[in-house]
Amino acid sequence: GKKSLIKQNQFRYFKNRYKIEDAIINNNIDVIYEIPGYSIDRLKWIGKIEYFVQAPRNVIFLGFNNRITPFRDKRLRQAVLKAINIPPLVLNVNRGNAIIARGPLPAAFFQYNSLTQDGFNVKESVKLLKQAGYKDGLTANLIFPSMAFTRSSLVNIIQSDLDKVNIRLNIIKTKTWEEHNRLVKSDSCQLFISGGFPEIVGDMEGMLRDFFYSKSPFNLLGYENNRVDKWLDKAKIEMDPDKRNKFLSLAVEQILKDTPAVFLYHVKPHFAFNREKIKKLVVDPYGIIQYHRLELK
Structure with missing residues (x-):
């Protein structure tokens, strides 16, 4: 193939996302990895910024501690689901930088067909809360x-929606991923x-x-279903x-x-x-920029 015209790459780390925006605006950097929606919304008006957009391969979710009360009760889990108005949440949080989830897998990699999680319904949410006591x-x-x-x-919008059905959140903030993972695995975690x-x-x-097999070390949800385990074992x-x-x-x-x-x-x-x-910017499916294939003007 063609020999790359780039002789050297220099990488810079920014703790502050706004400084990253300033850096590309002021020509101090030329490429930004995976930027959040609020940056996309602002940078697109500058006139000199272009985007390479990948199909989503991830999922963001509100998890329950399925191991202990109160969310061992499926009715309560469904009450929370029906209390959250997901479409406007996704728009406000991501500014068009995300696709509304129908389930755990991105549609680009898995055809849901008719499979989708239940939608927003406040009356049903209140009804389920009463049924669960x-x-x-x-x-x-x-x-x-x-x-x-x-x-x-994201958490502010979830809190506002749940307040409307009298589900009150006690928000415990973590400062590191190590602390976050430790608390998520503890009994003090409910969501x-x-x-x-x-x-x-x-x-x-x-x-x-990883997420839903009962014996997986990454199953932070504490979810267990023998049928799901069986189907995942067969799929493996x-x-x-087709099968x-x-x-x-x-x-x-x-x-x-x-x-x-x-x-x-x-x-x-x-x-x-x-x-x-x-x-031209080339990025592989794993989100790694292929600098040897990058084309300069």
Whole structure:
């Protein structure tokens, strides 16, 4: 192939997201990795910024501690799901930088067909709360990663929606991912914000196994369903693609019925670059910029 015209790459780390925006505006940097929605909305008006946009391969969700009360009760989990108005939440948090989740897997890698989680319905939410014995509502701890910039607005919107059905959140902020993961695994956690993506792009079996297989060390939800375990075990060894997808479809369908989490959105990774200097940016499916294939103007 063509020899790269780039002799040297210089990487810079910014703790402050706004300083990153200033740097590309002032020509101090030429490429930004996976920028959040609020930056996309602002930078697009500058005139010299172009974006490389990938199909989403991740999911952000509101997780329940399925191991202990109160959210061992599926009716309460469904009450929370029906109390959250997800479409406007996704728009306000991500500014068009995400796709509304229908379930745990991005549609780009898995055809849901008719499979989707239940939608917004306040009356049904209140009804389910009463059926579960919480007619006066309840208070629940939510573990929130304060180091994740966009999730502060996310948790505020969730809190506002749940307040309307008298589900009150006690928000516990964590400062590091180590602290966050430790608290999520503890009994003090009842709700938490999290997300993930598959290790192998295009193959969702591993992602489902990480989050929803009962014996997985990454199953922070404490979710257990023998049928889901069985279908994931079969999918792991099945060589026929159609049969394998059928097992995965059955697993997703059961997961949506059980509501171990509220699936919120799939982020569309955006890579910003200075189009006055760069003609073409190439990014592989794992989000790694291929600098040897980058074309300069």
